[in-house]
Amino acid sequence: MKISSLAIMVAAAAALMPVAPSAREIKIGVILPFSGESAQFGDQISRGMQLYYDEHKSELGKDKLVLIKRDSKNPSGNVAKVEAQELITRDHVEMLAGFVYSPDAMAVAPLINEAKVPAIIMNAGTAQITTMSPYFARVSFSMWHAGYTMGKYAAEKLHYKTAVVGYTDYPPGKDSLAAFKAGFEKAGGKVIDAIPMGGPAQVPDFTPFFQRVKNEKPNALFIFVPAGAHAAAVAKTYNDLNMKADGIALIGPGDITQDTQLGQMPKEAAGIVTSQHYAADLDNPQNKAFVAAWKKAYGANSTPDFMAEAGYDGMAAIFHAIKATKGDLKPAKVMASLEGWKFQAPRGPIEIDPKTRDIIMNEYISEVVLKDNHLAMKTLDTVPGVKDPCKALKLGPCGKH
Numbered sequence: 099m100k101i102s103s104l105a106i107m108v109a110a111a112a113a114l115m116p117v118a119p120s121a122r123e124i125k126i127g128v129i130l131p132f133s134g135e136s137a138q139f140g141d142q143i144s145r146g147m148q149l150y151y152d153e154h155k156s157e158l159g160k161d162k163l164v165l166i167k168r169d170s171k172n173p174s175g176n177v178a179k180v181e182a183q184e185l186i187t188r189d190h191v192e193m194l195a196g197f198v199y200s201p202d203a204m205a206v207a208p209l210i211n212e213a214k215v216p217a218i219i220m221n222a223g224t225a226q227i228t229t230m231s232p233y234f235a236r237v238s239f240s241m242w243h244a245g246y247t248m249g250k251y252a253a254e255k256l257h258y259k260t261a262v263v264g265y266t267d268y269p270p271g272k273d274s275l276a277a278f279k280a281g282f283e284k285a286g287g288k289v290i291d292a293i294p295m296g297g298p299a300q301v302p303d304f305t306p307f308f309q310r311v312k313n314e315k316p317n318a319l320f321i322f323v324p325a326g327a328h329a330a331a332v333a334k335t336y337n338d339l340n341m342k343a344d345g346i347a348l349i350g351p352g353d354i355t356q357d358t359q360l361g362q363m364p365k366e367a368a369g370i371v372t373s374q375h376y377a378a379d380l381d382n383p384q385n386k387a388f389v390a391a392w393k394k395a396y397g398a399n400s401t402p403d404f405m406a407e408a409g410y411d412g413m414a415a416i417f418h419a420i421k422a423t424k425g426d427l428k429p430a431k432v433m434a435s436l437e438g439w440k441f442q443a444p445r446g447p448i449e450i451d452p453k454t455r456d457i458i459m460n461e462y463i464s465e466v467v468l469k470d471n472h473l474a475m476k477t478l479d480t481v482p483g484v485k486d487p488c489k490a491l492k493l494g495p496c497g498k499h
């Protein structure tokens with residue numbers, strides 16, 4: 099047989115064989131803050147995403163994941179919106195991910211509705227965000243997970259009767275106030291004052307706000323601030339004003355005890371109690387492996403926090419969607435694959451609630467303790483399988499739906 103006819107026969111045989119889908123590039127747009135004070139948040143989430151990717155990339159076969167990262171710059175939502183628009187129309191991303199600040203996720207909702215682009219929320223915590231688009235799935239939290247849980251715990255287990263709430267004055271702060279109040283008052287406590295404490299972009303001087311609380315003498319001061327330098331300043335002001343000696347306990351969501359901020363707080367921060375779904379000190383096998391891999395990749399003095407962990411879990415969700423759809427990332431298929439997705443995460447078992455596309459996870463009541471002369475988080479109690487109480491119990495802003 100002549101070589102040319104052999105070649106034709108081989109080619110003809112190949113044409114009859116099932117064709118493996120060719121390797122392709124999957125573009126994901128990642129919108130996070132990468133400048134100013136909040137750059138630390140963008141870095142933590144990016145590093146969490148990268149860690150999962152590095153550990154699991156062989157599972158994608160020949161497909162290549164391309165992350166196109168954009169800096170959301172400030173928490174207004176304006177920059178994030180323009181970037182989402184460009185990522186969708188120019189870069190043709192198949193999914194979006196990231197979103198530290200609630201206004202960023204909220205501003206992007208109409209765009210993903212229009213273009214039908216699935217978006218994985220890796221931080222932004224205002225409860226209603228997931229109701230703004232059927233293309234949102236949230237791997238982070240709703241402010242109600244921590245706020246409502248802390249409110250109930252403060253009244254039932256810590257036996258506080260009165261509390262004042264201080265909050266950064268934008269959607270997740272207002273949500274935290276509503277969440278804490280609902281849980282605390284349901285269990286018999288009373289919120290006697292609520293103090294707006296400026297916007298998220300700048301860390302305010304907390305002294306005048308805390309001085310007001312000192313005069314009011316509640317059993318507890320519940321604070322929401324958007325983590326970072328705000329959190330360290332809260333602990334410092336509480337200590338400077340000697341409020342522990344006044345018998346006023348400092349409590350809040352874990353945003354005020356972010357792992358990366360504990361080193362910036364005075365030792366007297368020991369005793370703060372928070373409700374949160376993640377702390378680097380959580381004692382479970384997945385978290386031990388996660389923290390060890392993190393330190394190996396990013397340095398022994400580096401620590402993951404709840405944002406980093408959400409980046410890791412968010413990338414796990416993206417991998418799941420790619421594998422479950424065999425790379426055919428049609429929006430409806432992606433969302434169907436995410437609804438009910440379960441994962442054994444560093445924070446414990448998680449699931450995307452198929453009804454709400456919000457996260458179901460454990461809440462840990464933790465206390466800041468002094469351990470080997472540094473501040474650490476000690477778990478006091480675990481509330482398993484918490485669904486966003488705003489939606490599950492139809493409370494506050496979710497009551498109308």
Ligand code: PHB
Nearest residue numbers: 199200222223270324325
């Ligand atoms: C938010 O804007 O939703 C947000 C930001 C930082 C946090 C928590 C929530 O620590």
